Amino acid sequence: MSASDIKTEIVETDLLVIGGGTGGPMAAIKAKEANPGLRVLLMEKANVKRSGAISMGMDGLNNAIVPGYATPEQYVKEITVANDGIVHQKAVMAYAQGSFPMIQYLDRLGVKFEKDGSGEYNMRKVHHMGTYVLPMPEGHNVKKVLYRQLRRLQVSVTNRYMATRLLKSADGRIAGAVGVNTRTSEFLVVKAKAVVLACGAAGRLGLPASGYLFGTYENAANCGDGYAMAYHAGAELANLECYQINPLIKDYNGPSCAYVTGPFGGYTANNKGDRFIECDYWSGQMMLEFWRELQSGNGPVYLKMDHLAEETISEIETILHTNERPSRGRFHAGRGNDYRKRPVEMHISEIGFCSGHSASGVWVDENARTTVPGLYAVGDMASVPHNYMLGAFVNGGIAGADAASYCESVDMAAYDEGYLAAEQERVLAPTRRDDGLTPHEMEFKTRRLVNDYLEPPKVTAKMEIGQRRFAEIREDLGQLCATDPHELHRALEMQSILDCADMAAAASLYRTESRWGFYHLRVDHPETNDDEWFCHTMLFKDEFGRMSHRKREVAPYVVPVEADEMAAYHQLRVKTPVAAE
Amino acid sequence: MPIITQQKSAAVVIDDAKCIAEKGCTVCVDVCPLDILAIDDGRKKAYMKYDECWYCMPCEADCPTGAVKVNIPYLLR
Numbered sequence: 001m002s003a004s005d006i007k008t009e010i011v012e013t014d015l016l017v018i019g020g021g022t023g024g025p026m027a028a029i030k031a032k033e034a035n036p037g038l039r040v041l042l043m044e045k046a047n048v049k050r051s052g053a054i055s056m057g058m059d060g061l062n063n064a065i066v067p068g069y070a071t072p073e074q075y076v077k078e079i080t081v082a083n084d085g086i087v088h089q090k091a092v093m094a095y096a097q098g099s100f101p102m103i104q105y106l107d108r109l110g111v112k113f114e115k116d117g118s119g120e121y122n123m124r125k126v127h128h129m130g131t132y133v134l135p136m137p138e139g140h141n142v143k144k145v146l147y148r149q150l151r152r153l154q155v156s157v158t159n160r161y162m163a164t165r166l167l168k169s170a171d172g173r174i175a176g177a178v179g180v181n182t183r184t185s186e187f188l189v190v191k192a193k194a195v196v197l198a199c200g201a202a203g204r205l206g207l208p209a210s211g212y213l214f215g216t217y218e219n220a221a222n223c224g225d226g227y228a229m230a231y232h233a234g235a236e237l238a239n240l241e242c243y244q245i246n247p248l249i250k251d252y253n254g255p256s257c258a259y260v261t262g263p264f265g266g267y268t269a270n271n272k273g274d275r276f277i278e279c280d281y282w283s284g285q286m287m288l289e290f291w292r293e294l295q296s297g298n299g300p301v302y303l304k305m306d307h308l309a310e311e312t313i314s315e316i317e318t319i320l321h322t323n324e325r326p327s328r329g330r331f332h333a334g335r336g337n338d339y340r341k342r343p344v345e346m347h348i349s350e351i352g353f354c355s356g357h358s359a360s361g362v363w364v365d366e367n368a369r370t371t372v373p374g375l376y377a378v379g380d381m382a383s384v385p386h387n388y389m390l391g392a393f394v395n396g397g398i399a400g401a402d403a404a405s406y407c408e409s410v411d412m413a414a415y416d417e418g419y420l421a422a423e424q425e426r427v428l429a430p431t432r433r434d435d436g437l438t439p440h441e442m443e444f445k446t447r448r449l450v451n452d453y454l455e456p457p458k459v460t461a462k463m464e465i466g467q468r469r470f471a472e473i474r475e476d477l478g479q480l481c482a483t484d485p486h487e488l489h490r491a492l493e494m495q496s497i498l499d500c501a502d503m504a505a506a507a508s509l510y511r512t513e514s515r516w517g518f519y520h521l522r523v524d525h526p527e528t529n530d531d532e533w534f535c536h537t538m539l540f541k542d543e544f545g546r547m548s549h550r551k552r553e554v555a556p557y558v559v560p561v562e563a564d565e566m567a568a569y570h571q572l573r574v575k576t577p578v579a580a581e
Numbered sequence: 582m583p584i585i586t587q588q589k590s591a592a593v594v595i596d597d598a599k600c601i602a603e604k605g606c607t608v609c610v611d612v613c614p615l616d617i618l619a620i621d622d623g624r625k626k627a628y629m630k631y632d633e634c635w636y637c638m639p640c641e642a643d644c645p646t647g648a649v650k651v652n653i654p655y656l657l658r
């Protein structure tokens with residue numbers, strides 16, 4: 001096959017949204033609401049009806065700022081403290097202020113949130129300081145609601161196209177993107193004035209302990225394409241060394257889920273049945289205590305519910321086994337796990353990138369703008385910390401509205417034809433070989449090496465070996481072979497994963513201190529060094545095509561945080577004489 | 582190096598008696614986020630073509646005849 005044998009369709013739109021999971025559809029919706037005349041195209045690798053993290057629904061909003069329970073200022077403070085101070089507060093504030101209006105908007109569209117007898121939202125406390133969790137025991141219909149709204153507003157949707165690279169004009173503006181059909185390998189070149197990236201987390205970076213490539217926490221379609229595309233387009237990526245590592249059901253690798261069970265009285269316990277962390281909210285410091293417990297004689301770690309009343313347990317089961325990850329119940333049945341009889345064994349996940357749960361991602365400001373003109377990023381792949389589902393919606397909305405007005409102010413940029421031709425060659429290269437290496441084994445090896453060399457506790461010499469091994473795999477790309485369009489899409493994904501592995505190593509080596517608890521625990525730089533590293537680290541491709549870094553100052557806070565408040569998340573271990581460290 | 586194929590167990594099972602793919606149904610194939618299901622050309626029934634399942638279950642939830650059963654992949658079980 002050569003590029004000329006494969007069909008290439010060229011289409012033009014005003015706004016292109018890449019990724020139709022959570023934040024992407026909301027970006028498209030809010031762009032259309034801002035300007036119904038705008039041409040909006042949503043490109044999705046899977047099918048918008050059932051794609052992304054919320055494909056089956058969601059158990060709750062993990063970070064809802066609801067009047068009467070918390071103010072945006074309190075939330076901004078909590079997230080600042082949970083991230084050791086390295087946050088762009090204006091972006092967190094934009095989210096916090098948009099949070100309640102977005103809940104009301106989703107409510108009007110038909111998303112079901114838990115309410116009390118008088119119709120008020122039934123908020124629960126899971127975080128260390130404030131009350132931010134809003135359960136959605138009937139949250140199955142989120143995707144249906146979004147899809148209905150996309151249809152109503154006449155957003156164009158192209159399913160089964162995987163975006164591979166962004167296109168830019170000579171003056172550095174966004175000019176569109178290249179997509180490849182995952183079933184036919186046909187190209188779709190989209191010319192656009194602005195692009196919103198909403199491709200989710202880099203969820204296929206580390207290898208799950210089970211060894212099953214698709215047994216990931218994240219929807220496995222989210223393999224890091226968004227990070228790779230942003231990087232190759234010259235955008236800056238922030239704090240990638242702040243990995244995502246989650247406490248999950250061992251082997252199942254899904255949430256257990258302490259956010260749901262916590263308010264009912266369930267908790268994370270060690271093998272003695274004792275609590276060892278004061279708060280189950282996911283943070284780097286919480287993960288550090290979790291990891292220490294796993295390493296100690298008190299491990300493994302469990303989610304404990306066997307002390308709860310029968311009616312409470314059946315209520316928990318109904319939520320956990322029917323909603324966001326309904327196969328949870330099937331997994332437990334296979335293992336003979338019964339919440340009534342014994343606690344559920346938990347483990348620590350492989351590493352990934354995801355701002356939804358940690359703090360790294362493509363750098364965006366409070367308008368969801370990246371450092372490339374006309375390029376936006378939202379959701380799990382954008383740098384707004386602890387964004388979760390509601391953050392993807394709110395920031396998606398912010399990006400959509402901002403991009404709509406940006407589109408009115410600019411004309412269509414012309415993309416570089418040479419770059420497009422080179423990209424088509426790169427995409428098709430694995431189809432030109434009759435034998436060689438399969439995408440599956442190259443992905444497996446990359447991810448196995450990510451586990452071996454990049455997982456915390458991070459060691460400089462090990463990460464450097466990792467970099468050398470990734471470079472060897474990069475040389476082997478010349479043998480990567482795809483026998484059908486499905487395999488080709490895996491081959492392209494594998495290249496995004498390798499890019500992310502390189503970025504994870506380089507970012508981790510750049511920040512020569514430890515920060516964010518377990519997420520960036522560097523054994524040979526064990527201290528937090530605020531004098532040198534109280535800053536964002538930015539990773540980008542320089543003019544010579546090299547992976548480069550720079551520091552970005554933390555912008556002045558809009559919500560001041562006192563020094564003694566800043567340490568709140570450092571005291572997560574339960575203070576008992578035995579467990580005290 | 583030449584490429585070989587190796588056998589795998591399919592965690593997603595389709596009940597041929599219930600599947601109505603021969604009448605044109607492709608729902609499970611359409612919704613799968615990992616695109617691992619297909620309709621067998623000869624038998625005109627859905628099947629799990631690639632061992633790349635996230636055990637998320639839209640295929641089972643959306644099948645109009647209840648023909649799909651998602652099992653946890655053996656490596657995780």
Ligand SMILES: Cc1cc2nc3c(=O)[nH]c(=O)nc-3n(C[C@H](O)[C@H](O)[C@H](O)COP(=O)(O)OP(=O)(O)OC[C@H]3O[C@@H](n4cnc5c(N)ncnc54)[C@H](O)[C@@H]3O)c2cc1C
Pocket residue numbers: 018019020021022023024043044045046051052053054058059060061062063161162163164198199200201217218219221222223225226254255324325356357378379380381387388389390392
């Ligand atoms: C198992 C699980 C449980 C969770 N539980 C909760 C919870 O209870 N409460 C909560 O608030 N949050 C929860 N979250 C987090 C929340 O779901 C996410 O933060 C949020 O949905 C992310 O939205 P997104 O738009 O960034 O990504 P997604 O919704 O995952 O969408 C990304 C989309 O991009 C598509 N895509 C990827 N690459 C490409 C490409 N190259 N071209 C085209 N399309 C592409 C994917 O197919 C996908 O549809 C959970 C997440 C997971 C995984």
Ligand code: SF4
Pocket residue numbers: 595599600601602606607608609610626627643644645646647648649
């Ligand atoms: S959705 Fe059900 S009936 Fe339709 S093709 Fe799939 S298995 Fe067959």
Ligand code: SF4
Pocket residue numbers: 593612613614615616617618633634635636637638639640641651
């Ligand atoms: S469980 Fe999910 S990934 Fe597996 S076949 Fe069904 S829809 Fe596809």
